[in-house]
Amino acid sequence: MSCHQTPDIVAEHFDTRLSPSARQRVQQHLAACADCRAELALLAPAQEMLLSWQHEPAPDWERSHAQSQPLAAPAHRPPLPGRHARLSWKDAGRWVPLAASLVLSVAVLTQTRLDVSEQGWQLSFGGDASNVSWPQLDAYMAAQASLQQQQNQQMLESALQQFGDNTADTLVQLVDWFEQQRELDIQRMEAGFQQLLDRDYQTVNSVQQLASYVQFQGDLP
Amino acid sequence: MENDNELIASALDGSLQAWETLVRRYEGRIYNFCLRLTGNRDDALDLMQDVFLGVYRNLSRFRGESQFISWLFRIAHNKAVDLARRRRANPVKDQGLPDDPADWPDDHGVSIGPQALAQADESNASVHRLLQALSAEQRLILELKVFQSMTFDEIAMMQDISANTAKTRFYSALKKLRALMEGHHELSPDP
Ligand SMILES: [Zn+2]
Numbered sequence A: 001m002s003c004h005q006t007p008d009i010v011a012e013h014f015d016t017r018l019s020p021s022a023r024q025r026v027q028q029h030l031a032a033c034a035d036c037r038a039e040l041a042l043l044a045p046a047q048e049m050l051l052s053w054q055h056e057p058a059p060d061w062e063r064s065h066a067q068s069q070p071l072a073a074p075a076h077r078p079p080l081p082g083r084h085a086r087l088s089w090k091d092a093g094r095w096v097p098l099a100a101s102l103v104l105s106v107a108v109l110t111q112t113r114l115d116v117s118e119q120g121w122q123l124s125f126g127g128d129a130s131n132v133s134w135p136q137l138d139a140y141m142a143a144q145a146s147l148q149q150q151q152n153q154q155m156l157e158s159a160l161q162q163f164g165d166n167t168a169d170t171l172v173q174l175v176d177w178f179e180q181q182r183e184l185d186i187q188r189m190e191a192g193f194q195q196l197l198d199r200d201y202q203t204v205n206s207v208q209q210l211a212s213y214v215q216f217q218g219d220l221p
Numbered sequence B: 001m002e003n004d005n006e007l008i009a010s011a012l013d014g015s016l017q018a019w020e021t022l023v024r025r026y027e028g029r030i031y032n033f034c035l036r037l038t039g040n041r042d043d044a045l046d047l048m049q050d051v052f053l054g055v056y057r058n059l060s061r062f063r064g065e066s067q068f069i070s071w072l073f074r075i076a077h078n079k080a081v082d083l084a085r086r087r088r089a090n091p092v093k094d095q096g097l098p099d100d101p102a103d104w105p106d107d108h109g110v111s112i113g114p115q116a117l118a119q120a121d122e123s124n125a126s127v128h129r130l131l132q133a134l135s136a137e138q139r140l141i142l143e144l145k146v147f148q149s150m151t152f153d154e155i156a157m158m159q160d161i162s163a164n165t166a167k168t169r170f171y172s173a174l175k176k177l178r179a180l181m182e183g184h185h186e187l188s189p190d191p
Helices: A006-013 A020-032 A034-051 A089-098 A100-112 A134-163 A168-199 A201-219 B004-012 B016-038 B041-061 B068-088 B122-132 B136-147 B152-159 B163-184
Strands: none
Touching: A006 A020, A006 A034, A006 B163, A020 A034, A034 B122, A034 B136, A034 B163, B004 B016, B004 B041, B004 B068, B016 B041, B016 B068, B016 B122, B016 B136, B041 B068, B068 B136, B068 B152, B122 B163, B136 B152, B136 B163, B152 B163
């Protein structure tokens, strides 16, 4: 192919909905360009092969089944990823950069990106998983993690003020309180996931994928 | 005859009849899309039902700015990719076939079930088989252009790409298909 217009010309030639003026432009180009003519001749059998498809009528089926069970759980819905019932202090530390707000913001972000976009997020959930941009997600996670660390620090400081002196008893209290905060955080996250699942069946795979990714990262030492 | 948007509005108001009219209007196109993809009628029916379930559940989100058919096929495509992912347990990618057609697996991609098309319709079966050898993106552009007769502008809007990108994708998909045909069928010699 030495004519740079070939992809255009070929595509437009096979376009059954081309405007008459565009059709004329294609014809004129073809009359003058042997490269495009040759490419057209080469590719015509591919188009013909596709058009050899014999249409089959859809079999009879329960069309209003969906409507008779509005928002019932569909059969294929995968379960939410499991988690440990109660996090130890050590594990909670791992969750620090991955708190609910962060995970949910990613989930919501991706949901709004259900349409494949050529820029920004390529998560295209419900679409082709090969579009998932893990490095971008990593970068986003890292940025959010440092923000989260700052918030944790503030939380810790206000907690210390509240508990006053730094005896062993109050430290245990503090740890408990901190764990509770994290537990609440995770509960909120789960509720958020569930909401997403209930609202939009298309994002099920994506959210689950995201959740398992987050879990995986959380399991790292 | 009521247009799509009117039917959708009625369906959202709870009209079963409007919903069925809408479904009947498009089920043939969706069913054949599913058939081309799965290669067997049982799976095609399952997938079609899954698509319309997704459509129903998301109906209130349809804004009416784009054509219903674009929106419908976006859901259909997503469901198809989900299905392929479930079947293969890994993402749909541009998977090449072995050079020798004799090595092509019968169930390349989505499996062929008891009602395999090969028994019923040779040409549909070969369309299915060749499409399976394309990437999901390539399959989609051929589906929308050749079978759904959408314009490149409509496809561009639906996929958030430029019309030129849509044309280039269509061209590449056709080229890939042609190369596969040569490997598989020995239809006609090179010009
Ligand atoms: Zn040319």
